[in-house]
Amino acid sequence: MATDEGSRFPIRILLFTVLYLSVTLAVDRSNFKTCDQSSFCKRQRGLMHGSSVYRAVLDSLDVTETRARLQLMNDANQVPLMLEVYGLEGNMTRFKINELNPLRPRYEVPDVLVGDPPVLRLTVTGKDEESVELSLGTNQHKLIITAKPFRMDLLVGRDLVLSVNSRGLLHFEHQRKRMDSFSDKVGSTFVSMWDKMKSLFSSDSQRDTTTIADGEKEEEKANLETDEQMEKAEEPEKEKSAEDETGMWEETFKTHTDSKPNGPTSIGLDFSLPGFENVYGIPEHADDLKLKSTEGGDPYRLYNLDVFQYELYNPMALYGSVPLLLAHNIHHTMGIFWLNAAETWVDISSNTAGKTLFGKMLDYMHGGGETPQTDVRWMSESGIIDVFLLLGPSAKDVFKQYGSLTGTQALPPLFSIGYHQCRWNYNDEEDVRSVDAGFDEHDLPYDVIWLDIEHADGKRYFTWDPNKFSTPKNMLQQLNDKKRRMVTIVDPHIKIDNSYRIHNEIRSRNFYVKTKDGNDYEGWCWPGSAGYPDFTNPEMRSWWSSMFSYDQYEGSMSNLFVWNDMNEPSVFNGPEVTMHKDAVHMDGWEHRDIHNLYGLYVQQATAEGQIQRSGGHERPFVLSRAFFAGSQRYGAIWTGDNAAEWDHLKISVPMCLSLGLVGISFCGADIGGFFKNPSPELLVRWYQMGAYQPFFRAHAHLDTTRREPWLFGEENKQLIRSALRERYALLPYWYTLFYHAYRTGEPVMRPLWVEYPGDVTTFAIDDQFLLGSAILAHPVSEQAARGVQVYLPGKGVVWYDVHTHQKHHAPQTMYVSVTLSSIPVYQRGGSIVPRKERIRRNSECALIDPFTLYVALSPEGFAEGDLFIDDGHSFNFEKKNEFLHRRFTFSGHVLTSSSADPRGHFDTPAWVERVIILGSAKPTSVSVRLSDGKERPLDFHFDAETSVLTIRKPAVKIAEDWSITLR
Structure with a gap:
């Protein structure tokens, strides 16, 4: 490894140590927190379900055409929250929960949404003393808000698809002033006493069934507790307060202490998904595709970290975080998007976790089986609760819904x-x-x-x-x-060197992240001492x-x-190899x-x-x-x-x-x-x-x-x-x-x-995958493998081996023998896949090369596919409609090429040099007809053993309309 000019000996030793550890060891788990070591996660997870202190104040309901607002009251401390509900176009619902009167604004994530989602008109369709029913833009989607304890149920038609706070795990740590003085503690004692007195006699207290005698006993107990608190408040301040001991105002992990000047601000909320036992998403974790129950272990963690040589099959955080979870069953797919950029933990539990398929069958046969349900609990260190419910109903609907919120994958060059x-x-x-x-x-x-x-x-x-x-x-x-x-x-760590122009400009423009004391934040990374630009x-x-x-x-x-x-960001000498949480960004927001x-x-x-x-x-x-x-x-x-x-x-x-x-x-x-x-x-x-x-x-x-x-x-x-x-x-x-x-x-x-959303066999498969809908791949990932088990999905579907063209009927699991040269890949019957088969040194050298169309016929003799072409590098496909989007269809023994998007125009000399039809019968003749009506015969070869028809040199331009007919 190269050394840096002017580096001091300790820097080189530090960097060498980091490098050495990264090469020689697996991840050192002790460098990264568990939930028990993350004070807010421990506090949130310590809440028992079924004991919610929140109620919806129905009299505060305010409904306009675009949103509904409703106060939520914490009956334990009388701190009010504000709930906002929005019905969104595209079958989505959004709700936000924030403090009604925060001491300071709480962080709301900017720049992630591509715009303000279009809202639908909300109406109240029912209300009584215990609940209110809202129509979310359509008569089909209803939201029922129950007052006490607070709960929301989302219905599609008459079907309950999701419940919010049904387990009573809403926990919103309101902002407060730190109590460090004797007077603060005395004042707090009287406030606590007053709260207890109110709870005894309040008409809407959770003790409203308590007898007068029981109330008197409670009052006597409260008085005794108050006397004890007064005595403790008068003692010298030699020990940390209970709040400090739980990490609410300060927290130490290994050698790093995280000061928390704003105190505890964590949020948590549970969601219940009746009828769902398969959930996915919330990357990044080196784990199975289907998420596991976290009962008895750590939750899944979302906190971007530089983890050297990460371990597999655990919920530890890795380099990135996307707080989107998808739930799927044979009837429905939906998503929960938790828009929060702070450290987040996600607990997953299920009433079917641990049950074998045989056990579930026994439950069903004996009539004692309960409806499968997955419960998901989100816990974040700060910010507000801002949730989008993506209601599908199909997986592709969910993709479209999420894309409308956060944007879609950029078209790469x-x-x-x-x-x-x-x-x-x-x-x-x-x-x-x-x-x-x-x-x-x-x-x-x-x-x-x-x-x-x-x-x-x-x-x-x-x-x-x-x-x-x-x-x-x-x-x-x-x-x-x-x-x-x-x-x-x-990289975003900038070497602190007065002869380095980039560093000098960032410093002169005051663009570095700051410490809690207002100085430029410095940490160790590859250059040695480095500053971190404030990209917010x-x-x-x-x-x-x-x-x-x-x-x-x-x-x-x-x-x-x-x-x-x-x-x-990676900071070698920072807590958990990242930036201190009390570092300060633009507008005073903490890291x-x-x-x-x-x-x-x-x-x-x-x-x-x-x-x-x-x-x-x-x-x-x-x-x-x-x-x-x-x-x-x-x-x-x-x-x-x-x-x-x-x-x-x-x-x-x-x-x-x-x-x-x-x-x-x-x-x-x-x-x-x-x-x-x-x-x-x-x-x-x-x-x-x-x-x-x-x-x-x-x-x-x-x-x-x-x-x-x-x-x-x-x-x-x-x-x-x-x-x-x-x-x-x-x-x-x-x-x-x-x-x-x-x-x-x-x-x-x-x-x-x-x-194949209705095929339960596919729900846990993650050693094979689809590219689009046409290509199924099961690359070999076992050492010295002599075969792999390939599952071919789809009732009545056929799949063709792309190398041998052998046809297989689905659904089935089949053993495929492999050698070191084997890549098991299949093309779905009913698809058309364009390829370029001339050998070039790179992609640009093949830009105008001719195409080969692979037409894989379904049992009904049908196939379709498409092809997108542009210059491969510019935005002209968007700005000037300089593109071609062609649609290919094989039906009734005729292959046709037509425009899939008439807006597009792009001049290319590329042509079709070959058409290969899999699963074909032998024709007596083949001809091509161009858009001008002229028709000419084509040469072809038929392989009776594989039922593959190869049509040679149709010589039609890819940009033109044409048809090839088999007779």
Whole structure:
């Protein structure tokens, strides 16, 4: 590892220690909190269900056309809250709970929603002393608010789909003044006594059934307690108060003390989902796709953290957080979006947890089975309760609903869905040239080569090492000549060095995050002592964006793109390897309020910088490690510092599936594993897996052996080459899927249950997946595997092996024999998939290459598909409608091509050189008819053994209308 000029010996020792631990050890769990070590989580979780102190004050109901407002009263302390309810267009409901009279404003998450969601008219459709019924814009959706204890029930028609606070776990820690003086404690004692007296005689007390005699006993007990409190209040202040002991005003973890000048501000609320026992989402966790019950263990944690070599199959927090949970059963899919950027824990319980399928069947047979129900409890350290209920009813409806709120996956430039080659670090310009030439020499396609932190001058980002990368423009131009790109890392920790221009400008503009005392916040990261820009400040983000202009980022060119790492933010000497919660951002907000937003803001500012440098013409590419809801609008995400182990290969599937379900489709894992050295078998299997995941990048730690694909022998090189070519052949399909993700929010890589919602077998499957609706992949993830169990879903559906074209009838689970060359992949009958099968060195070289259409027929002889084409890099598809969206349909022995969107126009010479029809009968003749009505015969070949018809050189333009008829 390179040392930095002017570094002091302790800095080098610290960084070496961090690096050493990251390489040699698995995650040290003691560096990260459990719920019991997080005081607010412990307090929230300590509440017992069924004892809610909140009631809805129905007389306070105020309904306008756009919202309903209602006070909630905490009968234990008489602190009022305000509930707001909104019916939203698109089958959604929103509600917010905040303090009615806070001492200071509470944080409400900005910049995540793409706009104010359109609201529907609300009306009161029923009311009595105990409850009120609201119509949420339609007569079908009703919200019943029960007064005491407070509860909300959401009905669709007559069906209860969700209950809020049915377990009585609403807990809203109101802001208060700290009691540190004798007078405060005495005053508090009298307040406490008065509260107890009121509770005894209040007409709406929870003790309203208590007898007078019991009341007198309670009063006597309260008086005794008050005397004891007075005596304690008079004692010298030598020990921490009870509040301090529970971490309400100060909390220490290991060597770090978190001061809490605003005191306890946590929030918690429970949701009950009757009829649901399958829940998904709330990434990022290295765990199964289907979320588990957390009873008896820690909740799932959402708190962006730099976790070295993370463990698998546990609810620990990782690099990013998206507080969206999806629930699914055979009839309905819905979502709960908890819009809060503070540290959050999510508890999940179920009345079917732990029961075997046989046990559930016995319950049903004996008539004693209860309706399955999942209960979800959200707990956040600060902010307000701001919840969106996404009512589906289908999974694709939920994707659309969530996309309407937070935006959809940005359409990536075409090159970025090709293959990326990276390691920490390519040594110098000569190393880059050598690796680039190696791909051509060994006939391996790739699009992008990456540089990690060692490329910069002493970890000073936006610079180049003057010795190793002295002529960056020459290096970039050589790549550009081959239509290839480069990505360099630009991290958000800025080296504190008075000779470093970036640091000086940030400091002079007062853009650094502050300590609680008002000084610039400093922490340790790769450069040594570093400052952290306040990306919550729009002016800071605008300045950061300007640094990517060609005259500011010296040596940069249009084929240079960016990687934001360490943006959780990572602080090596900070609590839990991140920023202190009492650090201060713009407008005085504490870091505890905004923590999970930080990484999103970094990626946003970087992406906007790339757009600005091109005058708003070019689409950006930015990879980010940290993320939040809405990050999909700015680029790609990867799963962080994994390891060269088979279980890490396997976990990449559920991790990316979970991200896709919450809108982040552009996901991948480091090919080969970041830590440790993969065996040749593992490396080959990882390339085969990565070829069928959205983001396809090899990456490795600087202490690992070099692993360019040609370094593992001829046989393994050929297997890797085959996987790379499979990826590039499918790029037209990948690009079309990304276009759909951009338009609809549907994930590119998706679980089987999304397409087959009524098939219970699919609900827990996460070792295979779908790309769109047409391609099913089950890459091999077991060492020395001789076969895999593949489940083919869909009653009456047929699936074709993409390599052998063998047809299989669904639904069925089948054992598929595999060798090291096998990638089990199937195309659904009823689909048409466009491919490009000419071998090129990268994606841009194939832009105008001809297409091959794979038409996989359903049992009824039908198939359909589509293709999206544009220039692959600009915003012209949106600004000028410069695109083609073609629809292909095979019906009645005729394949037709027509426009799927008449707005689009794009001039391309690309044509169709081959049509391959799977599951076909042998025709006597084949002909093509163009839009001018002219018809001509076509040459074809039929394979009777596989029932595959190959139509040769139809020579029709992809942009034109035409039809091919089989007779």
